[in-house]
Amino acid sequence: MTGSVHHPVLRRALAATALLAAPASAQVIAKELPVEVRGMDVEERLGSLLPRDLAFDRADGRRVTLGDYFGAQGGSEPASAGGRPAILVMGYYRCPVVCPAITTKLVECLDGVDFTAGVDFNVLYFSFDHTERPADAAAARSTVLAAYDREHTPAVEAGWAFHTGDAAGNRALGEAVGYPYRLLPNGEYSHPVVLIFLSPEGKVTRYLYGYDYPPTQVKLALLDASDGKIARSLGERFLHFCYRYDPDAGRYTLVAMRVMQVGAAASVALVGSLVGGLLLVERVRRSGRRRLGSGV
Numbered sequence: 001m002t003g004s005v006h007h008p009v010l011r012r013a014l015a016a017t018a019l020l021a022a023p024a025s026a027q028v029i030a031k032e033l034p035v036e037v038r039g040m041d042v043e044e045r046l047g048s049l050l051p052r053d054l055a056f057d058r059a060d061g062r063r064v065t066l067g068d069y070f071g072a073q074g075g076s077e078p079a080s081a082g083g084r085p086a087i088l089v090m091g092y093y094r095c096p097v098v099c100p101a102i103t104t105k106l107v108e109c110l111d112g113v114d115f116t117a118g119v120d121f122n123v124l125y126f127s128f129d130h131t132e133r134p135a136d137a138a139a140a141r142s143t144v145l146a147a148y149d150r151e152h153t154p155a156v157e158a159g160w161a162f163h164t165g166d167a168a169g170n171r172a173l174g175e176a177v178g179y180p181y182r183l184l185p186n187g188e189y190s191h192p193v194v195l196i197f198l199s200p201e202g203k204v205t206r207y208l209y210g211y212d213y214p215p216t217q218v219k220l221a222l223l224d225a226s227d228g229k230i231a232r233s234l235g236e237r238f239l240h241f242c243y244r245y246d247p248d249a250g251r252y253t254l255v256a257m258r259v260m261q262v263g264a265a266a267s268v269a270l271v272g273s274l275v276g277g278l279l280l281v282e283r284v285r286r287s288g289r290r291r292l293g294s295g296v
Contacts, residue, residue, distance in 0.1 A: 042207060046205065047203060057134050058137070083200050087196070093140045108213075109213035129189065195218075208221060
């Protein structure tokens with residue numbers, strides 16, 4: 001799906017971004033979006049594959065490509081660091097308010113999700129400010145890891161990957177996922193507030209807008225991104241089957257027909273088990289009668 005997205009949640013998020021970045025005199029509520037965020041609508045590119053050869057510098061200074069995180073195009077086996085869905089976050093490390101708020105809210109949300117970064121999914125943060133360096137990424141990563149409420153195993157730490165890039169690479173990544181950004185006269189950036197979910201192959205599967213990330217919604221987006229493959233329980237499989245994303249509501253909602261299908265299947269299984277049990281009991285009784293009749 002390609003095209004400008006004028007979702008109410010996105011528009012409120014864009015307005016909040018501008019108000020936080022604008023001077024106090026401009027912080028007024030208006031019917032129209034402030035000039036700072038005009039033209040900053042996300043163009044959703046659902047189903048698009050990320051360009052695997054785009055290269056970035058990781059927080060530890062290592063040069064990596066997007067292909068290091070995702071399986072090769074065409075259905076071949078995932079790369080060693082891949083095989084998991086990912087949450088892609090774009091922002092910049094020197095952002096005074098908005099970007100830190102996004103990462104803080106994301107960490108708070110993921111603390112309430114019973115999937116673990118680095119084990120079930122990855123978090124990939126990319127700065128679109130080409131003047132930032134791996135040291136900036138490392139500082140931001142340390143802050144996030146200190147706040148993430150999980151045991152800091154090597155896998156978990158590897159699951160939070162922070163990057164910087166050059167101007168061309170940053171712009172190419174933004175265009176690949178339909179994410180615009182613009183440098184403002186005050187030296188700050190205007191940009192959308194959105195999480196982008198990716199499949200283990202690097203395919204764009206979902207956009208969640210704004211600052212509010214309910215853990216159940218994020219969990220459903222991760223299940224969607226993995227096509228249910230990271231579900232570990234019957235309850236998680238039920239979630240994946242019975243909830244679908246509603247673009248008008250901007251969230252996952254329960255699908256009544258799916259619930260009815262699950263209920264019908266459960267009823268058939270229950271009746272089948274009951275009938276099977278009764279038949280087994282009757283068979284045992286008949287066998288007992290034959291033994292008594294034969295004097296055994």
